[in-house]
Amino acid sequence: MIKGEIMMEEKGSERPNYKLYVEVGAVYEPDGTMVPKYLRLTPDGEKFVIDHIYRAQRSASRRAGGCGICYSVRIRGKDALLYYEDSPHASRWFVESRYPVPEADF
Amino acid sequence: MERTILHADANCFYASVEMLHHPEYDGLPLAVGGDVETRHGIILTANYIAKRRGVKTGSALWEAEKACPGLIIVPPDYEEYLRFSRYLREIYGIYSDRVESFGLDEAWCDVTDSTGILGSGEEIAEEIRRKVKAELGLTVSVGVSWNKIFAKFGSDYKKPDAVTVVDRESYRTIVWRRPMDDLLYVGRATNRKLSSFGMHTIGDIANADPDFLHTLLGKMGTTLYVFANGGDRTPVAMEGTEAPIKSIGNGMTMPRDLTSNEEVRMAIYMLSESVAARLRENHFKGRLVEIYVRDNDLSGITRQHKISCPTDISMEIAEAAMALFLANYHWERPIRGLCVRVGELAASACPYQLNLFQSEEEREKQRKMDIAVQEIRGRFGIEAVQRGLMAFGPEITPRKRLEQTIHPHSYMERGNRVMEG
Numbered sequence: 001m002i003k004g005e006i007m008m009e010e011k012g013s014e015r016p017n018y019k020l021y022v023e024v025g026a027v028y029e030p031d032g033t034m035v036p037k038y039l040r041l042t043p044d045g046e047k048f049v050i051d052h053i054y055r056a057q058r059s060a061s062r063r064a065g066g067c068g069i070c071y072s073v074r075i076r077g078k079d080a081l082l083y084y085e086d087s088p089h090a091s092r093w094f095v096e097s098r099y100p101v102p103e104a105d106f
Numbered sequence: 107m108e109r110t111i112l113h114a115d116a117n118c119f120y121a122s123v124e125m126l127h128h129p130e131y132d133g134l135p136l137a138v139g140g141d142v143e144t145r146h147g148i149i150l151t152a153n154y155i156a157k158r159r160g161v162k163t164g165s166a167l168w169e170a171e172k173a174c175p176g177l178i179i180v181p182p183d184y185e186e187y188l189r190f191s192r193y194l195r196e197i198y199g200i201y202s203d204r205v206e207s208f209g210l211d212e213a214w215c216d217v218t219d220s221t222g223i224l225g226s227g228e229e230i231a232e233e234i235r236r237k238v239k240a241e242l243g244l245t246v247s248v249g250v251s252w253n254k255i256f257a258k259f260g261s262d263y264k265k266p267d268a269v270t271v272v273d274r275e276s277y278r279t280i281v282w283r284r285p286m287d288d289l290l291y292v293g294r295a296t297n298r299k300l301s302s303f304g305m306h307t308i309g310d311i312a313n314a315d316p317d318f319l320h321t322l323l324g325k326m327g328t329t330l331y332v333f334a335n336g337g338d339r340t341p342v343a344m345e346g347t348e349a350p351i352k353s354i355g356n357g358m359t360m361p362r363d364l365t366s367n368e369e370v371r372m373a374i375y376m377l378s379e380s381v382a383a384r385l386r387e388n389h390f391k392g393r394l395v396e397i398y399v400r401d402n403d404l405s406g407i408t409r410q411h412k413i414s415c416p417t418d419i420s421m422e423i424a425e426a427a428m429a430l431f432l433a434n435y436h437w438e439r440p441i442r443g444l445c446v447r448v449g450e451l452a453a454s455a456c457p458y459q460l461n462l463f464q465s466e467e468e469r470e471k472q473r474k475m476d477i478a479v480q481e482i483r484g485r486f487g488i489e490a491v492q493r494g495l496m497a498f499g500p501e502i503t504p505r506k507r508l509e510q511t512i513h514p515h516s517y518m519e520r521g522n523r524v525m526e527g
């Protein structure tokens with residue numbers, strides 16, 4: 001079975017890379033700050049709790065294509081990038097994946 | 107205090123946004139084109155690979171495909187471009203509250219007040235370039251100078267993803283050695299005329315006798331002389347950063363004052379044409395036509411008029427602007443600056459109430475004519491098609507119509523703010 005992996009800033013990762021739209025549970029703080037709390041790769045899939053957010057800043061994703069607010073997060077001890085793509089067509093969350101398969105081993 | 111002005115130009119803007127969203131097209135020729143609404147397919151922007159293979163902005167889709175087999179053509183995604191335009195402005199807005207955009211992909215930015223704190227103009231330009239690349243995945247070329255004309259020159263000088271400084275020490279070597287048609291407003295006929303007197307470079311214009319230029323080219327001769335010497339003083343307009351494009355306007359400062367309705371008509375038609383072209387390139391129509399007139403006492407008036415149907419037709423814009431002018435300007439003083447602006451923009455595809463008294467067929471015809479003129483100009487240079495009216499005037503027509511090169515510098519100062527709101 002192919003194991004998908006949500007990618008962190010590794011160098012020389014092989015192409016192609018895939019854009020996986022994921023389910024995210026987020027909290028809006030009283031000041032409007034949006035804080036992602038967990039993600040699921042499929043609607044009924046496993047819940048990956050976001051342990052920590054290092055930073056959030058706008059960033060282009062050259063691997064998956066597009067740009068959004070990029071959250072550098074820690075999930076189960078691993079670092080990952082989670083993008084909030086505020087597109088006029090749909091505002092949604094994505095991760096960069098090495099495989100087009102919604103699976104991860106955080 | 108000497109000003110520090112940046113001009114930032116997003117390279118192949120529409121195509122770059124599409125490339126960002128389609129990493130699978132990496133390394134392939136891509137163009138944004140087609141216009142479903144008018145069933146009129148032309149190339150709006152191409153990436154550099156496609157350009158190198160002969161794909162030209164403004165050419166028909168079939169022509170482009172012939173020149174470049176395998177060309178990937180994607181339809182324009184106007185909302186997405188607006189979004190990226192807004193992000194660009196947000197970035198520029200970090201460095202200045204004076205950001206003046208013209209269309210979606212270009213903006214001037216007066217960073218004079220930031221230079222002490224944030225570094226030199228060049229350092230700020232570099233930071234902007236890097237930031238845009240990292241955060242938006244686009245490239246910009248940035249020109250840095252003390253006036254808008256040379257800043258604009260700088261952003262065209264080296265691209266993509268580059269910074270060019272044109273300062274008091276370097277402008278003679280950077281700008282003056284370039285052929286004169288790299289300067290705004292120098293068209294083919296002007297070029298030909300000056301060439302016959304042995305003038306070929308921008309430096310030749312800068313070092314010519316201004317009276318000679320005036321005799322030869324009328325008031326435009328004086329304007330060119332001033333621009334070539336870095337003497338343009340047009341300010342960068344203040345606009346709200348939250349509103350990237352609420353209007354598209356174009357204007358100019360005249361080094362020598364206009365004194366008759368005919369001179370004004372000429373300027374208004376020329377400005378309206380470039381505004382209409384820019385509206386179409388950005389897929390906008392607008393229903394508010396505004397003029398800003400500044401007299402030689404430096405006081406200005408802004409007048410606006412809501413027309414019945416949103417338009418991107420140069421004739422309609424020019425006629426509304428001229429009517430506004432005639433109704434509101436009484437020639438107490440000669441005119442120093444003029445701006446034509448179209449606001450209350452909506453996407454071209456937005457439905458609107460048809461005017462019962464205006465033939466839609468007639469409008470569509472005019473629109474097609476505009477597009478045809480635009481295309482011919484794109485292919486053969488601006489003088490290939492001249493409206494009858496313009497044929498008599500001095501050559502104040504912009505040099506090249508298409509994307510990065512046209513724009514008489516924007517002149518709006520406070521006038522434009524009426525539009526934001």
Ligand SMILES: [Mg+2]
Binds near residue numbers: 116211509
């Ligand atoms: Mg551009």
